[in-house]
Each structure stands twice: as C-alpha cells, then as structure tokens.
Amino acid sequence: MRPLFRDAESLKSFEFPVEYMFKDVPKFSSIGDRIRFTLQEMDKHNVERALIGVSLGDEVSQRALREHPDRFIASCGTDPNGGMEDLRNIVRLHEAFGIRAVAAFPAGCVPQVPIDDKRFYPVYAKCVELGVPIFCCVGVPGPRIPMACQHVERKRPLHQFRP
16 A cells, blocks of 8 residues: 555554554564464453454464364455456455455555446456455545545446446
8 A cells, every 4th residue: 555655654664554543553573473462352352253364375364264263254355456366366265265255445456446446346246156245445544545436425326337
C-alpha cells in the first residue's frame, strides 16, 4: 500500500498501517511465539475461534491451522489485479487449507480496484463456485489512502453490470 500513502505520518515506516488509530500496538518483532501470543489474547478476551489469513509462503498461519484447528479458521486475501493467477491461488488455498472465506480490500490493491469493477467479478464467481463467502471492505479505509474505490454508493443493480 505504500505507493498509496499521501500524508507524512503514513509515509513513515509502519509495521501496521493503521497504528495511528490504536494504542499499544504490539511490534511483531517483539512477540516471540505469535501463535501462543494470539491464543493468550483470544483467551483473555473470551474469543473462541478466529479467522486468520493463510498463504502458501506463510509458515506461521499454516502451523496455527495445523496445531489448533479448533481455534483458527482459514481465510485468504484476494487482489483482482492478479487475474487468473489470483483465482488459481484461491483454489490452491481452498484445496490445501480448506479456506472458509475470501477477504477483499479494494483500497489496498495497487492499483486500487473499485468494488464494482469487472476485475472483481471472476473473484466473486469463484467464491460462489467454491461455496465460500467473500467479505469486502467498503467505506473509509483505516490506512490514510484514497477511498473512492470503496464507496458503498458504487453498488448498482446486477443487470447494469457489463463484464
């Protein structure tokens, strides 16, 4: 998302691009076992299960899913700029980890992809085909980046879309 940042504070090095909105954000580098830390925080706040993002190269999330299938539910992100490779990745993750949801952050894509853009429709169709929901960020994004692509007013009746 760094190319989308416009203000001086966001252009500084953030580990977490919405740190300005939260107090005491833990630094990943200071957390020993991230899975144990996450489970402790979940227990502290009475959270039974959590949705976590998984990717083929992310050993931590894969280990969390493998070692604690009763606590973590697999999901993955999507970036429609990836075209068919993004769809193949969703299928691979569904087959390998049984993802139960796909997450979209239109304002975080580089370049940004509006929620009603034709590039999103193959992703929507693949989610329907796999029987997994897609949840899409809309409205004002947390990071200070342009937000027009997430305006909820973009929603149009389906008959108006022409892929």
